[in-house]
Amino acid sequence: MKHLGRIAATAAIALGALAGTAQAQQSTVDAVKAKGFVQCGVNTGLAGFSAPDSQGVWKGLDVDMCRGVAAAVFGDASKVRYTGLTAQQRFTALQSGEVDILARNTTWTLQRDTSLGLDFVAVNFYDGQGFMVKNSLNVKSAKELNGATVCVQPGTTTELNLADYFRANRMQFKPVVIEKMEEVVAAYLAGRCDAYTTDMSGLASTRSAQGANASQHLILPDVISKEPLGPAVRHGDNKWADIVRWTFNVMVEAEEMGLTSANIDSKMNDPNPGIQRLVGKTGDMGKQLGLENNWSYNIIKQVGNYGESYERNIKPIGLERGVNELWSKGGIMYAPPVR
Amino acid sequence: MSDAAATLKSLPPSGGFSGSPFALWAKANLFPNWWSTVVTLVLAYLILKFGFGVLSWAFFNAVWTVENQDTEVCRQLKGVGACWALITEKYRFILFGTYxxxxxxxxxxxxxxxxxxxxxxxxxxxxxxxxxxxxxxxxxxxxxxxxxxxxxxxxVEQERWGGLPITLMLATFGIALAFPLGILLALGRRSDMPAIKAICVAYIELIRGVPLISLLFMASVMLPLFLPEGLTIDKLLRAQVAIILFAGAYLAEVIRGGLQAIPKGQYEAADALGLSYWKKTGFIILPQALKIVIPPLVNTFIGMFKDTSLVVIIGIYDLLGAAKISTIEPAWRGFSVEAYVFVSIIYFVFCFAMSKYSQKVEVELSRSHKR
Structure with a gap:
């Protein structure tokens, strides 16, 4: 028994010490550099954001976020390992250090930012809840949906937003609540409800999946909730947060300046001082982040600007730029200056 | 019931009907009187119609390949034919995941x-x-x-493993390691030592009292929070351990059933020979007990093999998980039936082989009883 006690005590101390050293490792950026890859938490499969293609290669807007960070840190966008996370797992995976970045179409809310021990660093997609109806219904705005039956998935903010919206506009509705996404879509297509509500991105991909019949469905212009989706890192890890945030900002700024993965090499000697700074010819932006000075060049060259990433991933699921267009072109995508 | 059926069968066909053995059999079993004839005809019609429906969906109307992921041809079918193009395009992803x-x-x-x-x-x-x-x-x-x-x-890092190898790994290690664990637990539960007995009973009842899903969730969501930061155990390993612990508890109860079926005389005879506890258990009791419980053991094995597909809820792409993901791309949306049919055939082959083999082993081992 005595021995057992001693062993237990030693084990406890050893565990404590292990925890101590882990804490002493402070910044994620050092840990990432030491292990040689970025561990990225993504959705287990969501078209346009993160999903493996037929060859098992991860593709998507969120995936590009992680590839951008890898390009910034290592100069090699392929140095990413992906962990597919379900909605329940995602925050624990980040908190426990299983992943370095959580880029899993996660809505930035106050509660998540504060009490979950994570920090959102950017918004890479402005989503919002909307409605889809059949053209034959002859409805042009959500305001005309009084008395409609609406297909909705339970247990998410979607259901609450729906009730809020109809109450705020003094309208009546009948919810048809179905748990599984495939089934709720099938119910809508079969005509069990007049309208189907979920995030705009989800509506668009559902619509485009109808192939030739897509034109029979109309996504109403009304957006009834704000769902800013963005990457998150662990709370208090500011150096790492800076790298992720400015990786994204570089992608947006590059689009604004017309830099693409295709033309960046020819623009290297462009006299525009903004471009000179962005490609790392002048200034020491990279050094200030603790990276190589060609970090931004690598991001643009290997991953491309935000518009390219959007074209590649989100366009195929049938979603136009909309609010995710640059601020200079009527959207709200706006990055602080890289200088 | 069976006696009555036997007498019925042995009766000669009524009336002067004669013909081939099949016709005789059909007359006796399918068309003995007017209402049986009606039932037979209705069922035959339904079977033929259903069978033809399945065949025309799976073969006659099916699309086998498409160019450049252009699935418009498949969508034109509007469900009257299968889109096997999904499988020809994605079978490697379904079988091997993101490898x-x-x-x-x-x-x-x-x-x-x-x-x-x-x-x-x-x-x-x-x-x-x-x-x-x-x-x-x-x-x-x-x-x-x-x-x-x-x-x-x-x-190749573990995160990229997927598909059938993952399913086989989880099932094989699950069965191989849960089996000895189950034997120990079963023996412990029948032990005379109160502490060991209590621990084994508590373990078995606790594990059997919660669903596998909650164990997997514990392993994947809660366990990392208890570990010191920076120390992570691989997700796959955590799921594997959860499956082993879970299966161990179920196998323990199956094996206990076998132990209890051994007549007391066997124990007493072994004791009288002066065998130690482990010799008695290993040479006398277990060989007989395990032989008795082969059918329920294999039942549990088959169940476990299919249970491994639950790891999909913690983000591991086993065979079923990869099949689900394969229909995520916009072009392939809505063809999940084809993907599910494909993997269910694979699951069936493995489970059927297990069940057939166990029947064979059972017959071989029970020869001594039959003589």
Missing amino acids: PFQQHWRPTLVIGIFLALYGVSTVRSLWNYRLGVIWVAGLLSIGVLMWGGVFGLSY
Whole structure:
């Protein structure tokens, strides 16, 4: 028994010490550099954001976020390992250090930012809840949906937003609540409800999946909730947060300046001082982040600007730029200056 | 019931009907009177109609390939034909998940090794230390092939493993390690030592009292929070351990049933011979007990093999998980039935083989009883 006690005590101390050293490792950026890859938490499969293609290669807007960070840190966008996370797992995976970045179409809310021990660093997609109806219904705005039956998935903010919206506009509705996404879509297509509500991105991909019949469905212009989706890192890890945030900002700024993965090499000697700074010819932006000075060049060259990433991933699921267009072109995508 | 049926069968066909044996059989069993005839005809019609529906969906109207992922042809069918193009396009993803595409020969070989290991395990002349050596060698080569990093094979991290190899791994290790655990727990539950008995009973009841899903959730969501930061146990390993612990509890109860079925005289005879507890258990009791419980054991094994598909809820791409993901791309949306049919055939082959083999073993082992 005595021995057992001693062993237990030693084990406890050893565990404590292990925890101590882990804490002493402070910044994620050092840990990432030491292990040689970025561990990225993504959705287990969501078209346009993160999903493996037929060859098992991860593709998507969120995936590009992680590839951008890898390009910034290592100069090699392929140095990413992906962990597919379900909605329940995602925050624990980040908190426990299983992943370095959580880029899993996660809505930035106050509660998540504060009490979950994570920090959102950017918004890479402005989503919002909307409605889809059949053209034959002859409805042009959500305001005309009084008395409609609406297909909705339970247990998410979607259901609450729906009730809020109809109450705020003094309208009546009948919810048809179905748990599984495939089934709720099938119910809508079969005509069990007049309208189907979920995030705009989800509506668009559902619509485009109808192939030739897509034109029979109309996504109403009304957006009834704000769902800013963005990457998150662990709370208090500011150096790492800076790298992720400015990786994204570089992608947006590059689009604004017309830099693409295709033309960046020819623009290297462009006299525009903004471009000179962005490609790392002048200034020491990279050094200030603790990276190589060609970090931004690598991001643009290997991953491309935000518009390219959007074209590649989100366009195929049938979603136009909309609010995710640059601020200079009527959207709200706006990055602080890289200088 | 069966007696009555037997008498009915042995009666000669009424009336002067004569013909081939089949016609006789049909007359006796399918058309003995007017209402049986009606039932037979209605059922035959339904079976033919359903069978033809399935055949025309699966074969006559099916689309086998499409160009450039253009699934418009499939959508034109509007459900009257299967879109097997999904499988021709994605079968490698379904079978191997996100494993690097150029390296797919490695998991292919791994599946082959698993099948070979199952095959040699059925050869009874190898049921000694040699089988152990073969398995160790087989598992080592599986590890080398999957991970790589030696002999010029590129390193593939565990996050990228997927598909059938994952399913086979979870099931094989689950069964192989849960079985001894189950034996120990069953013996412990029947032990005279109160502490051991209490621990085993508590363990079995606790694990059997919660669903596998909650165990997997514990392993994947809660366990990492208790570990010190920076120390992470691989997700796959955590799921594997959860499956072993879960299966162990169920197998323990199955094996306990066998232990209790052994007549008390066997225990007393072994004691009278002066055998120690372990000799008595190993030479007298277990060989008889396990033989009795082969059907429920295999039942549990088959259940476990299919239960491994639950790991999809913690983000591991086993066979079923990969099949689900394969229909995520916009072009392939809505063809999940084809994907599910494909993997269910694979599951069926494995489960049916298990069940057939167990029947064979049962017959072989029960020869002594029959004589």
